[in-house]
Amino acid sequence: MTGYSENAAAQLRPGLWQTVNERYPGSMIHKGDFVPLARLRKPLAESRLSFVSTAGVQLKGTLPFDTVHPVGDYTFRRVPSVSKRDELEIHQLKYPTHGAERDLNVIFPIERLQELAVEGIVGALTPNFFSFIGYNMDAERLERTLAEEIADAVVADGADVVLLSPA
Amino acid sequence: MQRAVEQRGIPTVSITVALDVTRHIKPPRAVFLPFMMGHHFGVPFHTQLQRHIIEAALGLIVEARESGEVRSLPLTWAQARKQGTAIEREMKTEISRP
Numbered sequence: 001m002t003g004y005s006e007n008a009a010a011q012l013r014p015g016l017w018q019t020v021n022e023r024y025p026g027s028m029i030h031k032g033d034f035v036p037l038a039r040l041r042k043p044l045a046e047s048r049l050s051f052v053s054t055a056g057v058q059l060k061g062t063l064p065f066d067t068v069h070p071v072g073d074y075t076f077r078r079v080p081s082v083s084k085r086d087e088l089e090i091h092q093l094k095y096p097t098h099g100a101e102r103d104l105n106v107i108f109p110i111e112r113l114q115e116l117a118v119e120g121i122v123g124a125l126t127p128n129f130f131s132f133i134g135y136n137m138d139a140e141r142l143e144r145t146l147a148e149e150i151a152d153a154v155v156a157d158g159a160d161v162v163l164l165s166p167a
Numbered sequence: 168m169q170r171a172v173e174q175r176g177i178p179t180v181s182i183t184v185a186l187d188v189t190r191h192i193k194p195p196r197a198v199f200l201p202f203m204m205g206h207h208f209g210v211p212f213h214t215q216l217q218r219h220i221i222e223a224a225l226g227l228i229v230e231a232r233e234s235g236e237v238r239s240l241p242l243t244w245a246q247a248r249k250q251g252t253a254i255e256r257e258m259k260t261e262i263s264r265p
Contacts (some may be wrong), residue, residue, distance in 0.1 A: 052168065
């Protein structure tokens with residue numbers, strides 16, 4: 001870790017975690033331990049990559065996430081990994097979307113991931129990517145339900161490696 | 168969530184723009200970028216940067232030896248925005264060219 005990035009991070013978000021936790025008790029997760037690392041079972045070029053995002057990206061025409069519910073929306077959507085950029089839309093209220101509105105890849109890089117598969121950098125993409133909204137005030141419920149459901153879905157889709165983007 | 172996937176035997180890596188939150192959550196592997204929320208993979212139309220970030224994350228999957236490694240990339244938001252502006256200027260020039 002470089003000194004510069006540490007400083008940049010501190011300047012950008014000093015004490016954010018404590019502030020949010022004071023305002024919304026129980027909404028943030030704190031873990032005291034690390035989970036053991038899983039290992040790649042085959043090279044990346046033979047591995048199937050999945051993507052999990054909290055950006056609220058979903059196929060147009062699917063039930064929009066409930067972005068105004070006070071405790072959040074604990075459902076997820078499958079986003080077919082072959083989707084075109086203009087088939088997708090964003091339903092969320094909690095991060096700036098001015099970049100994503102012009103190029104969705106800044107938060108949901110579906111085209112870059114498709115390119116990696118075509119070029120053989122990864123073996124394939126899972127049939128689906130997985131999407132939900134980050135605004136969920138009950139962290140314990142999220143861990144108990146949504147996190148387990150998505151983890152099961154990722155396994156069912158045959159993922160060998162997973163990229164996540166908590167927006 | 169990342170921990171739940173890792174515990175099923177699948178290696179994971181996340182992209183974060185909130186280092187202090189990440190430190191509390193203790194994901195198995197993460198790549199930190201000092202970028203604006205909602206712009207984890209950079210700026211619009213900067214395909215090279217978007218790809219670089221993904222490849223760096225995949226690199227960490229291969230290289231990480233200990234759980235909890237957070238790798239910072241030597242990038243800045245100002246630099247990314249400047250490059251993005253130049254790319255968009257070039258795109259406009261190409262469109263207006265006869």
